[in-house]
Amino acid sequence: MSKLLKNKLSRRIILLAAVLIVLFGFTVYKDQKTLIESGAGTALNPVQSVLYTVNKRMESFIDFFLRYEEVKEENESLLLENIELKANLRNYEALKTENERLREMFNFKNRADQYDYVGVNVIGRSGGGIITSYIIDRGEEDGLLSGMVIMTEEGIVGQITETAKTWSLVETLSSENIAIHVKSTDDASISGILEGHIGSGQTQMAKISFLPIDSSIKEGDTIVTSGLGRFYPPDFLVGTVVRVEEDKGNLMKTAIVETAVDFKRAAQLFVVKPKSMGDVEY
Template identity: 40%
Template sequence: MTFFKNKLAVTIIVLSVSFLILIGVSVKREKASAVENGVGSVLNLIQEVVYKSADTVKENLSSIFSFSKIKQENDELRRKNIELENKLIEYNSALKENESLRQMLDFKNQNSEYSYEGCNIIGKSGGNFLDGFIIDKGSKDNIRKGMVVITPRGLVGQITSTASNWAVVQSISNENIAVSGMVESTNETGIVKGYKDADNKLLAKLYFLPQDSAVKKGDVILTSGYGNFYPKNIRIGQVVDIEEDKGKIMKNAIIEPYVDFNKLEELLIVIPKDIRDIKY
């Protein structure tokens, strides 16, 4: 009987100790879980910051690479644009040159009784182009005083002096140069001389038209060809105004020349087949 009592006491003690141990382990586990949870929370926060930082860096790097690529593409587009602009300039220049050559060829074909010599301007003979300009052809090229100089757009002027390898040309805007002119629409003739308006614009004026002349603004003035001095039908300019000189019972037509004397290019000297036709 005593044995069973002792065994029961031992059993109760063992169970009690085991229960206490389990309680202790549970308490420690709960404390550990709290620490683990705290550490986990901190780690999670750090991980979140790291991930966000990585995303930001990634986005910034992506933006940098993207900007670099865009800049490279823009530089390439800019280069191509410059190339296209240069090609357009070359095309327009070639087109203009071809048009000038075509106009020259048309004039030559329509006036085959003359020969033509191309020349370039190499200087001025005075303070400005009104005083005349120098060309790179002279007497050794059979160029003579009195010969006519033209461009594809129309009449420039007349050679007034020559040397061996150069000559002086005075334009029709110079008052010392006189040209026999004709109104294309009426065939009425007069004398064209240089003229400057109140603003010093280089113009010309067709003098001695009849009082009842039907000349009007917009009419085209051509060389008449009288006296074999200038070839016929060279374009001189367009009428921009009409004057009535009642005292002399006549009209004068103010002309704007087709040629821009500040931008002279592609000059041609008109040479008669028989240079004895030139009247000095």
């Protein structure tokens, strides 16, 4: 019985192979065809097409299983390569950000090369929702003194108000203990003393008080340091005027300023140190 089945299977395979050979070798393209040849070719072409498609799919299916391990290794290799490329991209973005930050500081330094800039890190904050002060990781051992200015690449932060051997306390422009002389870049005649101010909704602001009632200061004006007293380098960004309030009774105006630096996000700061300490009395 087993032999009979094997013989039948063998005959079927041989027959199927013979049919395939005949069908694949049947179509021969000539310059001219008889009506009968053309009709036979037309009748058999759909069958050939189906068999050819099935054959190709079987080849692809078998090839996939034969190359399975190879494809698996290639996929694993590509996955690792993709992970490495993503890591390199993150490193590139971090280096790009660092270079941009250093470029900004280099531009600051070119504008006021009579100062040195010492990098410090924030190790503590106070003020709750309103950041009014930081603790930084350098102090008297590094030559820092109370009164020295603190900034980031974005602009002025505030100044040192207390020092110890290895740390210092920095009060931000939002603190009412800080007062600096500033000016407007839009009108050189506009200048005044900027102090800390808590806006509505506990927002961090600053204000320029006691401006003349006829002052041309307006919303959108850019406020920078004036450089008077040499505590603060001149022309460093402080912020932007967001509102002007009039006190007609006292014939004065007050400009509310949004600071350029986001005190909640600042992490690395710079201490501004005059190269000639004799010019400034801290």
